[in-house]
Amino acid sequence: MKALKCRECGREYPLAATHVCEFDFGPLEVVYDYDRIKQSLNHSDIQSRPPTMWRYRELLPVAGDPTVGFEVGFTPLIKADQLARRLGVRELWVKNDAVNYPTLSFKDRVVSVALSRARELGFNTVACASTGNLANSVAANAAAAGLKAYVFIPADLEQGKVVNSLVYGAEVIGIKGHYDEVNRLCAEIAGKYGWAFVNVNMRPYYAEGSKSLGFEIIEQLGWRVPQHTVVPMASGSLLTKIQKSYQEFVKLGLAAESNYHIHGAQATGCAPISTAQKAGLDFFKPVKPNTIAKSLAIGTPADGFYALRVMKETAGSADDVSDDEVRDGIRLLAECEGIFAETAGGVTVGVAKKLIASGKIPANDSVVLCITGNGLKTLDAVAGHVGRTRDIKPSLREFESLLDAETRSTAQV
Amino acid sequence: MAAKVRIPTPLRKLTNNEELVEVSAGTVGGAIAELQSRYPGIQERLLDDTGAVRRFVNVYVNEEDIRFLENQQTPIKDGDEVSIIPAIAGG
Numbered sequence: 090m091k092a093l094k095c096r097e098c099g100r101e102y103p104l105a106a107t108h109v110c111e112f113d114f115g116p117l118e119v120v121y122d123y124d125r126i127k128q129s130l131n132h133s134d135i136q137s138r139p140p141t142m143w144r145y146r147e148l149l150p151v152a153g154d155p156t157v158g159f160e161v162g163f164t165p166l167i168k169a170d171q172l173a174r175r176l177g178v179r180e181l182w183v184k185n186d187a188v189n190y191p192t193l194s195f196k197d198r199v200v201s202v203a204l205s206r207a208r209e210l211g212f213n214t215v216a217c218a219s220t221g222n223l224a225n226s227v228a229a230n231a232a233a234a235g236l237k238a239y240v241f242i243p244a245d246l247e248q249g250k251v252v253n254s255l256v257y258g259a260e261v262i263g264i265k266g267h268y269d270e271v272n273r274l275c276a277e278i279a280g281k282y283g284w285a286f287v288n289v290n291m292r293p294y295y296a297e298g299s300k301s302l303g304f305e306i307i308e309q310l311g312w313r314v315p316q317h318t319v320v321p322m323a324s325g326s327l328l329t330k331i332q333k334s335y336q337e338f339v340k341l342g343l344a345a346e347s348n349y350h351i352h353g354a355q356a357t358g359c360a361p362i363s364t365a366q367k368a369g370l371d372f373f374k375p376v377k378p379n380t381i382a383k384s385l386a387i388g389t390p391a392d393g394f395y396a397l398r399v400m401k402e403t404a405g406s407a408d409d410v411s412d413d414e415v416r417d418g419i420r421l422l423a424e425c426e427g428i429f430a431e432t433a434g435g436v437t438v439g440v441a442k443k444l445i446a447s448g449k450i451p452a453n454d455s456v457v458l459c460i461t462g463n464g465l466k467t468l469d470a471v472a473g474h475v476g477r478t479r480d481i482k483p484s485l486r487e488f489e490s491l492l493d494a495e496t497r498s499t500a501q502v
Numbered sequence: 503m504a505a506k507v508r509i510p511t512p513l514r515k516l517t518n519n520e521e522l523v524e525v526s527a528g529t530v531g532g533a534i535a536e537l538q539s540r541y542p543g544i545q546e547r548l549l550d551d552t553g554a555v556r557r558f559v560n561v562y563v564n565e566e567d568i569r570f571l572e573n574q575q576t577p578i579k580d581g582d583e584v585s586i587i588p589a590i591a592g593g
């Protein structure tokens with residue numbers, strides 16, 4: 090790490106807990122010494138390290154050794170042949186962060202970086218504004234690291250995500266409003282209290298953690314950049330960091346230069362970025378979210394401008410899907426690949442289906458879907474839509490008559 | 503008659519660390535102009551070359567984003583609170 094730098098005007102700042110340019114409020118980003126990293130980082134070095142996100146630590150913004158989340162990352166990249174056939178594309182991979190450690194979402198990546206860096210900067214209390222997954226990860230990783238945690242969430246969040254924050258002993262504050270209102274309040278709280286807010290004043294470090302998802306995809310594909318990557322968008326940050334990870338590996342000679350496209354997925358009930366992309370705009374209009382994909386329900390996406398730019402630069406597309414299509418996407422992934430994703434995963438699968446059907450992702454190409462969270466956390470969204478159990482007495486006769494009746498009704502069809 | 507403007511941390515150097523500033527203007531745009539006359543330099547931090555609110559600045563009147571209201575023409579009155587807040591990452 091060399092410095093923090095404003096993405097808008099280029100002004101540089103010291104590597105402190107600060108996230109916006111004092112001049113134009115542009116987001117600050119970590120600057121690395123790539124020439125130095127290039128001399129010391131190669132395939133065999135990386136492969137000799139433990140299979141976690143920290144095998145790319147030169148490209149993650151901590152000064153010393155990481156102290157939080159050693160085991161995070163290196164989740165499976167699955168070749169999804171059955172789903173590929175169903176969607177009508179030659180080659181399909183699923184990057185499965187639904188089984189990330191310890192809290193079953195990609196947020197463990199960003200949190201382990203943010204909390205390791207927060208400790209380096211001397212913080213004892215950490216906090217976040219969250220749509221759920223981030224709250225879970227901050228609560229769990231803070232508990233394990235002996236840090237005090239305050240997490241702020243919309244009060245109407247899925248029960249699974251609320252319990253998953255409370256159980257670790259974090260202070261969980263439900264805000265009566267949607268995520269954008271939680272965010273606004275947290276910006277004010279962060280300005281007043283001296284805490285490490287992972288996605289406010291720690292954001293430059295936090296956001297870099299997402300790059301590890303892209304590094305892993307490249308390594309797991311045999312050091313190549315996929316032709317197409319479909320990424321769910323909330324603030325748009327993950328999508329921009331996937332591009333950055335691809336660019337960095339190419340720049341460092343760890344992956345060959347190639348033509349790739351990064352596509353963004355949103356739910357129709359909260360689609361400010363996808364709406365702008367489809368209209369060919371480079372700015373978005375904020376919206377009031379109304380979707381079952383609550384983890385993506387950010388109506389004022391902070392990285393929306395940059396996400397639009399990435400899609401433009403990589404000739405990628407965006408699209409959005411209805412709540413029913415989200416549920417269909419969850420079921421399709423589960424039935425084809427045995428992976429139960431949360432609603433954001435249903436969004437990603439649903440949008441991939443649309444992009445393949447419309448030819449924006451050509452049938453003969455290779456695609457990676459980023460599945461970022463676990464379906465066990467959003468049961469409410471699909472309960473009642475995935476069939477029902479048939480209850481019988483513990484009697485073989487009852488089972489056989491059930492089977493018989495079903496066979497007969499199937500035969501009639 | 504006064505509305506209050508809540509000044510975000512990065513701009514408080516310009517307002518002598520004043521966190522809450524009273525303004526008598528009748529619109530958000532007027533309030534920004536009024537701040538500029540009292541704290542020269544603050545306007546260019548909030549508005550771009552075209553006079554639009556910078557894209558990483560969110561402005562709220564009583565907790566509602568002015569992009570859902572009338573942008574800089576949004577009226578403000580006695581007792582209203584205007585917040586200026588940088589955009590934040592996802593969660």
